[in-house]
Amino acid sequence: MFSRFLTSALFAGASAGLLTGLLQLYFVQPVLLHAELYETGALVHFGADAVSAHPDLPGFDAVRDGLSLIFTMLTYTAYALILLAAMSLGEERGAVIDGRWGILWGVAGFVAFHLAPGFSLAPEVPGVAAADITSRQIWWFATAGAALVALWLLAFGTGWGAWIGAAVLLMAPHVVGAPEPDSFSGPVPTEIGALFAARALGIGLAAWVLLGSFAGFFWQREGARSA
Amino acid sequence: MTTMIKTAGATRSKLVPALFAAVLGVALMALTGHVQAAALHDAAHDVRHATGFPCH
Numbered sequence: 001m002f003s004r005f006l007t008s009a010l011f012a013g014a015s016a017g018l019l020t021g022l023l024q025l026y027f028v029q030p031v032l033l034h035a036e037l038y039e040t041g042a043l044v045h046f047g048a049d050a051v052s053a054h055p056d057l058p059g060f061d062a063v064r065d066g067l068s069l070i071f072t073m074l075t076y077t078a079y080a081l082i083l084l085a086a087m088s089l090g091e092e093r094g095a096v097i098d099g100r101w102g103i104l105w106g107v108a109g110f111v112a113f114h115l116a117p118g119f120s121l122a123p124e125v126p127g128v129a130a131a132d133i134t135s136r137q138i139w140w141f142a143t144a145g146a147a148l149v150a151l152w153l154l155a156f157g158t159g160w161g162a163w164i165g166a167a168v169l170l171m172a173p174h175v176v177g178a179p180e181p182d183s184f185s186g187p188v189p190t191e192i193g194a195l196f197a198a199r200a201l202g203i204g205l206a207a208w209v210l211l212g213s214f215a216g217f218f219w220q221r222e223g224a225r226s227a
Numbered sequence: 228m229t230t231m232i233k234t235a236g237a238t239r240s241k242l243v244p245a246l247f248a249a250v251l252g253v254a255l256m257a258l259t260g261h262v263q264a265a266a267l268h269d270a271a272h273d274v275r276h277a278t279g280f281p282c283h
């Protein structure tokens with residue numbers, strides 16, 4: 001039984017992670033590199049002169065970008081393990097798990113791990129002002145965990161109690177509030193920060209749709225093989 | 228009665244691997260996305276930003 005989890009998660013996570021890594025390198029990395037020019041002080045805006053919005057950016061870096069690909073694959077393999085655990089429990093409750101239904105599970109994963117935390121802790125470019133890392137991580141885990149429970153209640157709960165509970169769990173972390181910096185000190189133009197957050201969330205959604213579909217597909221195929 | 232026991236057994240036999248997969252997944256995600264050890268942080272830096280994990 002556990003080998004079915006491992007095999008499906010490895011295949012789904014590695015393939016979705018590789019595609020996501022490539023998408024990130026093309027769509028997100030240039031924005032990050034642009035922001036780093038301001039983080040390091042190579043560019044300064046609101047100085048005496050206007051600054052070009054189209055500076056020369058460093059190109060492909062084999063070590064740096066290679067590591068990014070590897071870590072993206074690892075991250076999405078980790079997400080695949082969590083997703084498949086939820087999928088198998090859903091299957092017990094009558095949900096159909098395949099490549100097509102997997103898309104819906106993927107969207108749910110995106111909501112839990114990207115959109116819910118990102119609603120108050122938007123994806124950050126390097127160089128922004130932010131609160132203490134430990135408190136932000138605790139808030140991030142609590143928010144993602146609460147969203148997971150909430151989405152499960154929305155999907156499998158019956159009755160108003162479950163649905164209202166889900167709404168409370170989704171809103172509570174944002175009513176309490178995410179850790180915020182004491183003052184703003186980010187040197188990066190707001191245009192770059194906004195583009196980065198939008199791109200990170202967009203690629204996150206693409207990643208999770210791929211991951212959900214692949215996880216559903218491999219879960220079904222591994223099940224058919226062992227049956 | 229037999230059916231009940233069988234059903235309970237089948238549920239448990241799936242719950243334990245699912246729980247283990249989830250724990251393994253969270254551990255791996257914490258490692259790639261959250262642990263602040265310098266070597267890990269530097270290697271995963273761009274991914275952490277692009278994936279929306281709190282970084283720095």
